[in-house]
Amino acid sequence: MSRFIHRMVGIAMGGTFAVSVSAQSPHEHGTANLNIAVDSNDILLEFISPAVNIIGFEHLPNNAEQQHVLDDAVALLHNPAQLFALPSAAGCSVTLAELVSDLLPEHEEAHEHEDITNGQQGEEHLAHAEFHASYQFSCTDPAQLNAVELTIFIRFPGLEKINVQFIGTSGQLGAELTPAQPRLTF
Template sequence: MRRLLLALPFALLPLAIAHAADAAHEVEHASLGAHEHGTARLNAALDDETLELELDSPAMNLVGFEHPATSDADKAAVNNVRQLLAQPLTLFAVPAAAKCIVAKQTLNSPLFGDKPAADEHDHDEDADEHDADGAEHHHDHSEIHAHYQLQCDNAAVLKSLDLTRLFKTFPATHKVQVQLIAPNGQEGVDATPDNSVLTY
């Protein structure tokens, strides 16, 4: 009996490891933010003369759909959004006095033909939805990621970031969860169309 009790923790070890890995995955997924239509995430970091902006949004907020673009209308919509996102100084109202230029930018999305990220995938069988008559619906969840690096000759005037144009350009975006990182600290705020100016 004593041998059995001593062996029990070792027998349960693989189960404990698997459970811990699942819990870690859930925490990691939660920290990345849930895929919520109407809500986007923005990291804005100011370091010396560099302003980094990283926008993550469900494609639904920007394009109006998340399925692969097959029709001409869908392809045109995706192309239009890509062109809008390629102009960060138009979307994010950075003061002209800051004299910022776009030093680097990347745009990624399965809708742009990019491979989806590891955490961005079709729902599995436990996430499929059923309608009233029991028919099963399988949903794709596509994200759009935009990363910008702005070099500013006069970064001292960067006291605020105005998201008004972002909300007007993409009206299906109702909230942006923002992490502001500046020399004086870090702050998390929710921007909305009625509260769209962020201060550092």
């Protein structure tokens, strides 16, 4: 999905925004990145965060409590309507929610194979585990789509700020949102 968003944004801006999206800040605890693209009736969101911001650790769960924390976070991250509030007048509904992380079982298996073939130790690649989530909402009245409220701060208190890059019919916009200022108007 990430490539899809970059492609959509690149087409909309002639490639200039796609470069700035990939040049965002590196892995920083407390900080996440959110890329938003509005195209026709759709709003696309790409959320990238160090795992520690979401679950409090960046390794595979060591006990039942950590597994429960991870499971709860994954359930929330698969439900973008719980994390991002769009104007109700826009009539938006979730059409896609994808989540990728080294902490998820499907990626553990892939990395086990990589570790064997690359001669790496099992959890070295998890030193800076992240969550990458991609979402798409389809809206019945996109003219009413003029803001997004990041309720994700309420769900994950480890998030201190989110660097946002936005592109839509109104142009490009960059912002740093915080729990005290969680709303982006466009």
